[in-house]
Every structure is written in structure tokens, then in C-alpha cells.
Amino acid sequence: MNATQWMLAILQERQSLLPLDSDVQPKLRFLNGVRSVIFDVYGTLIVSGSGDVGSVDQTDRSEVIQRAIQQARLEDRLDRPVLWSDLRRVIEQMNAERKSEDCISPEVDVIDAWRQVIDEHGWKAVEQDVASVVRLATCFEAWSNPTWPMPGVREMIDKLSRSKTQLGIISNAQVFTPLLVEDLLFPEKKIESVFQADLCFFSNRFRHSKPGPRLFRALTDALQRRGILPQEALYVGNDMLNDIWGASQAGMKTAWFAGDKRSKRSRSGDPRCSDLSPDLVLTSLPQLLECLKLS
Ligand SMILES: [Mg+2]
Known part of the structure; x- marks a missing residue:
């Protein structure tokens, strides 16, 4: 038995979990010149019962x-x-x-x-x-922290990867997180066949998390090696501080995903987020394809 089998409960113990209306108005427009799209995982690619990896609230468990x-x-x-x-x-x-x-x-x-x-x-x-x-x-x-694929995620990843957009991940993660990402892909595809391995950063491997600069810096270095500038990359995440502030500090374009009330993190009390205006506000994942003219 290998380590993956020890972690299968992360997939097997699940039940359908649909997003809850977040009451946020989308802000959609065409974004030109996006060569790379980098995703957050929890609350963005997957519905997350607690809104993030681990249990972020104070409920006694x-x-x-x-x-x-x-x-x-x-x-x-x-x-x-x-x-x-x-x-x-x-x-x-x-x-x-x-x-x-x-x-x-x-x-x-x-x-x-x-x-x-x-x-x-x-x-x-x-x-x-x-x-x-x-x-x-x-x-x-x-x-x-029950999880389920975000509606439309598989079709979105499929269309993006066919368009030759370079795909990556920055996730506050733990060892079982890549299994959840692999589950989002079409059967038999491995994570590296869709997401570029050098553009994927899981916080548990670095022992640094978002919104600190370490993972974003590692990403922009990797993008540079591919000849991609930070402003040619779009970061998509549900947390205005961890995702949108972090990515904007690294010079990237940003899309705030506010498609699920459970994981909507507007961070309105944080001064770092007070003047922050993401390039896009998405309330469903297929909207991203429209903004990149891929729908
Ligand atoms: Mg998240």
C-alpha cells in the first residue's frame, strides 16, 4: 500500500456540496494578453465547507x-x-x-x-x-472540511488547457491537496499534464503560506523562465488578502472568485485590502472563459 492510498479518505468521504449564493455583483470584462492563469484551490477550484484548508473557524472539533x-x-x-x-x-x-x-x-x-x-x-x-x-x-x-468540485471547473480547466494558456496553482495546502486537484481533471489525466509542474506551489512543501511573498516570488521567477511577465499572468482566488493582495503585490492581474458564500473572504477590515480593486470579480467559473474570450 502506498502513501496515496493512506489519503484516499479525502476523496471517498465526500458528498455533493453546492456553492451558496454570495450576494456579490460580478465585474466582467475582456482581459487581453493573459498567457498564464494561476489558481487558488480551496474555495476557488473546489467548494470547501470550511472555506480553506484545515478548519479555520473556532468550532470545537x-x-x-x-x-x-x-x-x-x-x-x-x-x-x-x-x-x-x-x-x-x-x-x-x-x-x-x-x-x-x-x-x-x-x-x-x-x-x-x-x-x-x-x-x-x-x-x-x-x-x-x-x-x-x-x-x-x-x-x-x-x-x-468537506469538499466538492466547484460547478463548471472541469470544463473550464479543459478549455483553458486546450487554449495553450499556461496553468498553475498557488495553494495553502497540505499533503492530500494534490489528490483533490487531480480529481478535478478528466479521467486518467495527471496533474502535470494540465498544470505546469514548475508553476505549481503548495504551501506545505515550502512551509510558507499566502499571503506571504515567498510562493508568489517563486511563481514569478518560474514565469520569467518561461518568458512570461507577471502582468501577463492572472491569479484567481477567493480570498481578497491571501489571493488578491498577495498576487497584486507580485504584479499579477487578479480575479476575485466570490462564487460561494462559505468561502467568500472580502477582508474588508484589513487595511491592505481597503484600496484593492481586482481586475475581475467572478461569481461562477465559466465567467472566466468569457473574460478570456474562450467560451
Ligand atoms: Mg482559497
Whole structure:
């Protein structure tokens, strides 16, 4: 059994989840000269119950943790129940330890965080037992942040990739996120056959997240190697701070995706977003094709 199979719960534990009307007016126009489109994942390409990777709200999820521990068959190896506050504390500590001038938005590897949490609860790591921790982390994510493909996403990706637009991803992500992206593609296609591998950036691999500049800088460097200027690339995301501010700081064109009330992040209280005006405001993904004259 390989690592992908340990993470299959992220796909198998799903049910249809449709976006909720966001009450935002779209702003659509033709954008000329876009050679590359880079996407956010959670709340943009996929409907996300919590609006982002992980569980961003304050709801106590201790009960979900207990179920995930049982599913991973770890309950007999821990000396007391793991609480939601234990996971939050470990993630906050890990982020605080890495935060610096060079890393203003740290990212954890959530598998490391879970390993530390269960170690604190009496689990004695057995070398080959990575699978249990990955299963625990994946079941917890699948149940606390249910996902489903955003309506129109497969057709949109298909049309964009046929048009020779260079496609990429910048995602605040964890190890199971690429499986969700691969699930959006037509059968038998691999992520690298549609999204350019050098234009894909997952925060858990860099241990930096959006809206920090690290991932956007890595992207614009990769675009430059392909002869593409930042202003010839369009970034599409649901979060005015993490996506639109971050990408505009990197000199990219921006499309705010406000197609689902759950994940609409207008960030109106943040001064960085007060004068921010994205080039497009989308309330459905097919609108992007119209703006690029690909529909
Ligand atoms: Mg998002």
C-alpha cells in the first residue's frame, strides 16, 4: 500500500456540496494578453465547507478527532483523548517558532503536527507507522472540511488547457491537496499534464503560506523562465488578502472568485485590502472563459 492510498479518505468521504449564493455583483470584462492563469484551490477550484484548508473557524472539533483516531486504529495506543485545543496549540506553536522577517506567513506540515499531538498523548512512534498518522490527518480533514468540485471547473480547466494558456496553482495546502486537484481533471489525466509542474506551489512543501511573498516570488521567477511577465499572468482566488493582495503585490492581474458564500473572504477590515480593486470579480467559473474570450 502506498502513501496515496493512506489519503484516499479525502476523496471517498465526500458528498455533493453546492456553492451558496454570495450576494456579490460580478465585474466582467475582456482581459487581453493573459498567457498564464494561476489558481487558488480551496474555495476557488473546489467548494470547501470550511472555506480553506484545515478548519479555520473556532468550532470545537474534538468529537471529529475522536472518530478520526478510531478510524486510524489509534485509540488503544493513546493514554487520554486528544482535544481540538491540543491540535490548535501545537499548530500555533509550530507557526510561532518559524515566524520571522523572512517568513511572515509560516505553514505547518499537518502530518508533523498530528505526530507531535499524539506523541504527547502517549503514542510511541513505530517506524513504519506513518500510515496511521496520515490516515488520522486525512480523515480529520475530510470530515471537518468537506469538499466538492466547484460547478463548471472541469470544463473550464479543459478549455483553458486546450487554449495553450499556461496553468498553475498557488495553494495553502497540505499533503492530500494534490489528490483533490487531480480529481478535478478528466479521467486518467495527471496533474502535470494540465498544470505546469514548475508553476505549481503548495504551501506545505515550502512551509510558507499566502499571503506571504515567498510562493508568489517563486511563481514569478518560474514565469520569467518561461518568458512570461507577471502582468501577463492572472491569479484567481477567493480570498481578497491571501489571493488578491498577495498576487497584486507580485504584479499579477487578479480575479476575485466570490462564487460561494462559505468561502467568500472580502477582508474588508484589513487595511491592505481597503484600496484593492481586482481586475475581475467572478461569481461562477465559466465567467472566466468569457473574460478570456474562450467560451
Ligand atoms: Mg482559497
